Amino acid sequence: MESAVGLCVEGGPRVMVVAARDCDCTSDCDCDCDCETETELAPEAELESRELVPPHPPPSHSPHLSKSPHDNYYMVYCLFYLYGITSMMPWNFFVTANDYWMYKFRDVTPHNGTISIGKTSFQAEFTSYLNIAASIPSTICLIFNMFISHLIPLNIRIISSLSIITLFFALTTVLVQVDTDNWQDEFFIVTMITVVIINGAGAVFGGSLFGIAGKFESSYMAAVINGQALGGVIAAIAQILSLAFKVSATHSAFIYFMIGDFMIMFSLFSYIRISRVEYFKYYIYGSLNDTGISTNNRMTYVSSLNVLKKIWVYALSLGIVFVTTTSIYPGVTVLVESHHSGAGGDWNNVYFVPVVNYLIYNTGDYAGRVLAGFILKPRTKSWIVAAIAIARIAIVPLFMMCNAHPRSHLPVIINSDTQYILLMLIFAMTNGYEANISMINAARVVENHEKERASILMGAVLGIGISIGAAIGMCLVRSL
Incomplete structure (x- = not known):
């Protein structure tokens, strides 16, 4: 037996009535009330419909706009x-x-x-x-x-x-x-x-x-x-x-x-x-x-606190991602020199930093964001997104071991240009992927009228993460 939701408006405020299909208050009822019915959706179907249907869709019976x-x-x-x-x-x-x-x-x-x-x-x-x-x-x-x-x-x-x-x-x-x-x-x-x-x-x-x-x-x-x-x-x-x-x-x-x-x-x-x-x-x-x-x-009034309760895991993930990124890039990475700097050609002395620190990083970051837009996984398990963001922190000490100069405290362990470039690619692509998947999923887990507030909250968290990371980055540069 399929259930339905009846919205009765006769003689007072709107009242939501959940009734069986053979009840007296359905779309086929003979009462004087003005009722509308709609079929209940299973939780999975409801989530899917919320993703596929544009926000504030016009009613199908509109004489002005049918789609x-x-x-x-x-x-x-x-x-x-x-x-x-x-x-x-x-x-x-x-x-x-x-x-x-x-x-x-x-x-x-x-x-x-x-x-x-x-x-x-x-x-x-x-x-x-x-x-x-x-x-x-x-x-x-x-x-x-x-x-x-x-x-x-x-x-x-x-x-x-x-x-x-x-x-x-x-x-x-x-x-x-x-x-x-x-x-x-x-x-x-x-x-x-x-x-x-x-x-x-x-x-x-x-x-x-x-x-x-x-x-x-x-x-x-x-x-x-x-x-x-x-x-x-x-x-x-x-x-x-x-x-x-x-x-x-x-x-x-x-x-x-x-x-x-x-x-x-x-x-x-x-x-x-x-x-x-x-x-x-x-x-x-x-x-x-x-x-x-x-x-x-x-x-429509939207409570920022209520929205934050729904997106806090994605917000935390985004904040961790940008704290990690800006603590290393560009403050530490711009100091990393080619292993053959001073003795090599133009690649080692002129183009190494611009190509690796700016072009390769930004290209990897862009590739990660594009990939996230196509794959969109994980879609529902927010804890996986947070776990990847936390695990990504481990890349910070690896950059500190690269050939960054000047330095007076820490030894250089990773002095291969190839290893550094590979590390930069992983660093950049994970930044782009995590940032994109967090922003997209945060907008998916809220109601349509909350999407703007959710996105603005995520933008604020992003800014806070960048500021904290920049402060940490100054300390990391001095600790080299």
Whole structure:
């Protein structure tokens, strides 16, 4: 005997009635009440239906829209990929333009008619300051975005954050062509303020982007996450090409930042365009009428605590993954030299660090994220995801044993270039796979109206993990 759920609305509030198919309150009843029935689903079928049916599907009897819109030419999907690249692009370009920063902060004071070739304090400490200026405001703004996401409309958050990034990244581009030799202190302060503002706005954009992607099918969340890794690959290739063609530090930085300006502005204008597309509005706001206007704009209260109770294992896994990663990369890995450094050719002395530390890492990270999007396993056993994240911590001491210099405390045990490259590949691919599978599964285990909050919470955990890992990384560098 099949059971059914009757929703009676006569003479008072809606009452849910669970009855047998031969009861008096079914779809075939003769009573005056207005009843609707729906068949109960088994737990497995219910989970499957929640994954396959888009959030807020329009009723099948709607006279205006009988099925969900289509992503024509995969336009929204491709733009989500672009937004993923854009969300990490400022950081990737700031890091890969290291030669430019070394040039800007070189010692320009003559010493007995010569210029000192030693590193200045700005040159030696710039990367550490850059990490702090990027990670702390990012974490604060990710947490802030979690609390204000229901107060400030989505379009305002996205458009305003992209506008701020565009403005200050353009300022960074202009300063490339400005002679700052006589005001390095002031230039350093301006740069740090710019990094803080860009990364703060980028965190709001990235957190909101995760919230948006969480409302779509899992492939759209994968597109955002994969795009973040692809941005690192693009930046690494640009750096290697500049080395191959022996482009000056200022010219290569100007090219980096001009590309960044174009990508950010294109992301801004393209978002304004897709925010009016029916497919986009269908998933963000709910069902649409025949004019393309949302018919479901009611705000639903979502408890962050209740959502966190559902996703805490995936959140913990994601946090551990990024604490582990940022404690080693790039602080320790950028110090690892080729075993034949100083005696070999260009590969050992010029290309080893850019290729292995940036290109191979970002390519492996991207491959891991793409693989996770295709396999999507484990789908339900969250403890396996957490166990892999915890086991991955064991890779940290292995990197500490590699040929990183300068060092004065720990011995070098892994001095083979091949072994180090293999270790980097495993490190990168597990980072990408775990990050992607955690983000996707976190959006799967919550209700449709909780997906945005779940994705924003995961973004906040990601930021916290990066900040903690960066702090640990400074200690690990000093303990070498």
